[in-house]
Amino acid sequence: MAFKPSTAGPSGSSAQIPPQQAAIVAASDIDNEEDEDEDRDDVDSALGDDASSIVHSITSSVLNYRTIQGRTFHSEKHNHMYFIPNDEQQLQSVDITHHYLTMLIGDKLFLAPIPDNVQRVLDIGTGTGIWSIVFAEAYPHAEVIGTDLSPTQPLWVPPNVRFELDDCTQPWTWSAGSFDFVHMRFLIGAVADWDELLRQAYRVARPGGWVQSCEPSVDIRSDDGTVAPDSAYETFWNMLYRRATEKMGISFKPVEDDVQRRAFEAAGFKNIEVRDYKFPVGGWPADKKLAEIGQYVQLTMLNDVEGYTLFLWNMIMGEKAPGYAEALARMRKELRSKKIHGYMTCRYVYGQKP
Numbered sequence: 494m495a496f497k498p499s500t501a502g503p504s505g506s507s508a509q510i511p512p513q514q515a516a517i518v519a520a521s522d523i524d525n526e527e528d529e530d531e532d533r534d535d536v537d538s539a540l541g542d543d544a545s546s547i548v549h550s551i552t553s554s555v556l557n558y559r560t561i562q563g564r565t566f567h568s569e570k571h572n573h574m575y576f577i578p579n580d581e582q583q584l585q586s587v588d589i590t591h592h593y594l595t596m597l598i599g600d601k602l603f604l605a606p607i608p609d610n611v612q613r614v615l616d617i618g619t620g621t622g623i624w625s626i627v628f629a630e631a632y633p634h635a636e637v638i639g640t641d642l643s644p645t646q647p648l649w650v651p652p653n654v655r656f657e658l659d660d661c662t663q664p665w666t667w668s669a670g671s672f673d674f675v676h677m678r679f680l681i682g683a684v685a686d687w688d689e690l691l692r693q694a695y696r697v698a699r700p701g702g703w704v705q706s707c708e709p710s711v712d713i714r715s716d717d718g719t720v721a722p723d724s725a726y727e728t729f730w731n732m733l734y735r736r737a738t739e740k741m742g743i744s745f746k747p748v749e750d751d752v753q754r755r756a757f758e759a760a761g762f763k764n765i766e767v768r769d770y771k772f773p774v775g776g777w778p779a780d781k782k783l784a785e786i787g788q789y790v791q792l793t794m795l796n797d798v799e800g801y802t803l804f805l806w807n808m809i810m811g812e813k814a815p816g817y818a819e820a821l822a823r824m825r826k827e828l829r830s831k832k833i834h835g836y837m838t839c840r841y842v843y844g845q846k847p
Contacts, residue, residue: 514770516716519834520779576682576737576804579643583800586793587620590679593789594707596782597770598841602628604768605703605843607674611635615697617661617677622646622654624676629654635673662686665693672697678707685743691756698846704762705843710748713774713835720835725823733805740808753842762844774828774835790837791828798824 577583598604602624612635616625619639629637629651639646640659662684675694684690694704711734713726720726738745744752757765773787799821806817827833
């Protein structure tokens with residue numbers, strides 16, 4: 494990656510509470526620019542390898558993945574039917590997402606004020622393992638465990654990190670009071686019972702330990718009307734995610750439904766903090782850093798908008814329903830347009846176990 498994420502504030506504490514984010518303003522001349530690369534369908538990830546320290550081999554199982562129209566999804570051994578693929582194309586987007594989320598919160602890995610001498614850390618839904626790996630490099634004295642439904646993590650990792658196959662929607666097997674910090678990010682579409690998830694996190698956290706959750710609102714909207722009612726953003730992307738909540742019985746609106754805050758409160762956490770962020774889709778903002786973040790958001794979606802929508806389209810519209818390829822093409826065109834000032838939001842919630 495092009496930068497080293499910050500993990501400590503100037504006072505030596507591990508995180509500072511940031512001010513609430515201001516409105517995103519579009520660059521004044523952006524609507525006069527031509528949209529670039531309208532005919533290009535493939536985007537290459539330019540991210541580097543974060544696992545650059547002394548490494549250690551891990552063993553992963555070979556699983557029988559589900560295949561849907563050439564894309565692989567996690568094994569049927571798990572009860573939960575997660576909607577996002579686990580193949581290389583999607584994993585590139587996972588790493589890019591880590592990059593822009595880190596930038597979004599001030600080049601930090603987390604917001605919770607964990608101590609510098611943190612000993613044991615649990616990363617739920619680790620994906621490619623990138624957060625666990627970068628954290629382990631920044632805190633070489635800490636033991637870091639990352640869990641996911643699929644063994645999609647690298648085989649060579651820092652010696653203080655390991656990965657386990659686990660379904661966070663099933664009873665957690667760790668002992669009570671095992672971890673100083675529990676980190677969860679982008680579990681949208683995977684969790685039906687957020688209260689139970691946070692009860693489990695509360696149980697395994699040590700007294701005084703912290704739990705942090707980051708979840709997105711995936712509705713693409715605009716403040717200036719440039720996301721039109723007949724746009725692909727609205728009629729394809731937003732439609733699929735709104736209807737998925739009804740079809741699957743799992744909230745795809747964690748921010749709108751305020752599931753994180755309510756679950757933290759119900760579990761018994763104290764010192765709960767909530768931080769909301771807007772992140773642009775595309776490089777349209779006047780602010781240079783937000784424009785760069787928006788370009789990474791654009792990149793992750795152009796890289797695999799199919800991966801984010803294929804399962805949902807088949808479930809909602811039907812596997813042989815016409816119009817999917819055309820909707821993808823319209824979506825890609827809008828993603829490249831600098832005249833559409835779309836954005837999504839995400840919410841960070843963290844709390845401390847008494």
